[in-house]
Amino acid sequence: MESKKSNSATPLHSIRSNVDVDAIHITSVLSNKGITINVDHVIDDDEAKILALGYKQEFKREFSLFSIFAVSFSVLGLLPSIGSCFGYQQLVVGMSPIPWLIAVLFITSVAYSMAEIASAFPTSAGTPYAVSQLAPPKWSAFLTWMTCYSNWLCQITASPSVNYACACMILALKAYNSTDGYSPSNGEIYGLTLGIQISHAIISSGPTKWLARFNSFSTIVNMLFLVIVFVMILAGNKRSEINEGATKFNSNSIAWSLDNQTAWPMGFAMLQSFLGVIWAMSGYDSPFHLSEECSNAAVAAPKAIVLTATCGGVIGFLFMLAISYTLYDLDEIAADPQGLGQPFVTYLSQIMDKDLVNTATAFTAISGYFMGCSCLFAASRVTYAYSRDGIFPLSNIWKKVNKTTQTPVNAVWINMFLGQLFLLLMFAGDVAIAAIFSVGGIAGFVSFTMPTLLKITVARDFQRGPWSLGRYSTPIGVVSCAFVAVMIPVLCFPYVKGDDLTPDEMNWTVLCYFGPMLLAGIWYFIYGRTFYSGPKCNIDEADIIYDDTGLIDGVEQTEKHQTQIDTKEST
Structure with a gap:
């Protein structure tokens, strides 16, 4: 300058x-x-x-390194994520923490590679902007377009999936305390989720300074509740008193054992169980999308990504250890005799007094509420950024910044509306609604690793930012891309096969992810290519x-x- x-x-x-x-x-x-x-x-x-980079400064830079870390750690939401994804790991390969330990190493490599990209391109447009600059000119516009839509799918499914899990947790608590055999209906879950979504949209429409303070507060609450529930699981463990003949803790051989509950071989089932870890660890990309609202973004954003992934991986592993050494009966959790609809609550009821179960579940639900709010907030910045480049219908509406709050309010509310449309899947059954969890995993992975793939192949000489992986950039990038290439098809497989595979047991991820992506590709070749050439300069x-x-x-x-x-x- x-x-x-x-x-x-x-x-x-x-x-x-x-x-x-x-x-x-x-x-x-x-x-x-x-x-x-x-x-x-x-x-x-x-x-x-x-x-x-081609953009006017439209937001106030009122986020610090801690503030954007607070948002991403809140989006990570380890406590509600682990609780909500209980059925995607423990009820797939058993109580062992081995799946978490293995998966988190690869997920962290994806995060570290993306952090390097964030330092080089500190804009809320995120990885698609990086793709536009790293891809060969002939394919740049198309690859950027598809990366935008993939990342957008990840973002708009995050908040509804989190809030759906939060609503299920709240109603499971009601069912647990019910004396008349109450079991929540899909209509009740949908209605409660809608109420949560609306409250989050109101909060996310506020000014940046207020949102920074709110997210800092929510992160402190989430961290505090995570520690409290962790201590409750270990110190409040009364499984030897509740279950006749049980010991206080599982032996090492039991705690680390694998129990394949799918129709696939153990190795493939292990890969399927990574979905729980992938979803629980999602959210580390949020600092990238807040780059235009934080100071010293080229350093603060990548550091926040690295901190989120590293802290989340370590803390999550410790939490999984606590579960593996205290979990009593997987078969009972899978059977759900009380009709709670939440395996995590059934697990807590096996090892704690009723008051502690209520407290731990309430803390998990509150943490889930804050997590869902952070997800909607981050997603609105993505919708705003891509609307600024004109890739959506009515982009001129979604890219508007409210003059009073100086935030993209329209983007917040369209995300809330689309999220509720996704949640209609719950009326098609448990397997169908589970697709929004795996869609988020695939969509995020594709968008997160596309610039990494280009960086280690056709754009090895790109201009790195002030934060980089140095000589480890290529090895970590190769590991990241290889892991994603393996996981994309795995996350599309159902848990059963052969004669047991019915329409109700099908994995809807193929339809829910590749369907919209196919439509996005068709729209590009029919219309998008006539006006879209990549990110648009708005100066x-x-x-x-x-x-x-x-x-x-x-x-x-x-x-x-x-x-x-x-x-x-x-x-």
Whole structure:
């Protein structure tokens, strides 16, 4: 960034700063074109970088490193995530923490690779922007388009899936305390989820400063409740008193044992059980999408991603250890004799007094509420960023920033509405609604690793940001891409096969993920390719001064652009 003064008696603007894009040392839609951006106010490094990436600074940068870590850790929501995904791990291969230990190593490699990308491209557009700059020119627009839609699917299914699990947890608590055999209906679950979603939309429509404080508070609450429930499981463990003949803790051989409860071989079942870990560990990408709202984004965002993935993996493993050494009867949990609909609550009832079960479940539900709010908040920034590039119908509506709150309120509410449409799957059965969990896993993985794949293949010489993996970048990237390539088809398989495979037991993930992605691809080739060439610069053309050639990518500029060049020469 250079500070210049105009000698012109009649300047086009009241200019106090000029940003020489190529001097920022960043790969963007404006780089390598000899562009200088005029700004009518003094700017800092963060604003210089976002301008060099092609975007105006529209949000206030009121998030710190801790604030964006708070959002991502809240989205991670370990306590409600582990509780909600009990059926995707323990009821697949048993109580052992081995699946978590293995899966989290690969998931962390995905997060670390994405952190390096976030440092190089600190914009709320996230990984699709990186894809647009790393992909071969011939395929850049199409790959960016598909990455946008994949990431968007991940984001808009996160909040409804979390809030669905939260509603189930609340109603399971009611069923647990019921004396008349109450069991929640799908209508009750849907209605409660709708109420939670609406409250989250109201909160997420607030100003950035207020949201930063709210998310910091929710993270502190989530961390506190996670520790309390962890201590309750170990210290409040009374399984030897509740279950005749039981010991207080499982032996090592039992706690670490695997119990294949699927129709597939153990190795494949182990891979299927990774869904619980993948979903529980999702959310580490949130700092990327908050890059335009935090200070020192090129360093703070990747650090927050790394902190979230590392802390989440370690803490989650400790929590899984506590479960494996205290869980009493998997068959009873699977049978759900009380009709609770939540295996985690049944597990707690095997080892705790009623009061502790109520407390632990309540804390889990509250944590789930905060987690769902953070998910909707992060998703709204994604919808805003992609609408800014014009990839959605009615993008002009969803990209608007509310003048009062200075946040994308319209994007918040369209996400809430679409989330409720996804939740209609619950009326098709438990297997159908489970698809929104695996859709989130696949959609996230595809969008997270696409720039990593390009980085280790066709764009090895890209301009890295101030935070990088150094010589470990390529090895970690290879591990990340290989893991995702294996997991995508695995997450599409049902848990049964042969004669046991009925329409009710089918895995709907193929339809729920690849269906929308197919439509997105068709729409691109029919219409999208006529106007979409990648991320769009939203800086006023009058503020952009081109180099003396008058050529950008070999194309002669308009008379307006040439006038700017002439003005630059005269000054």
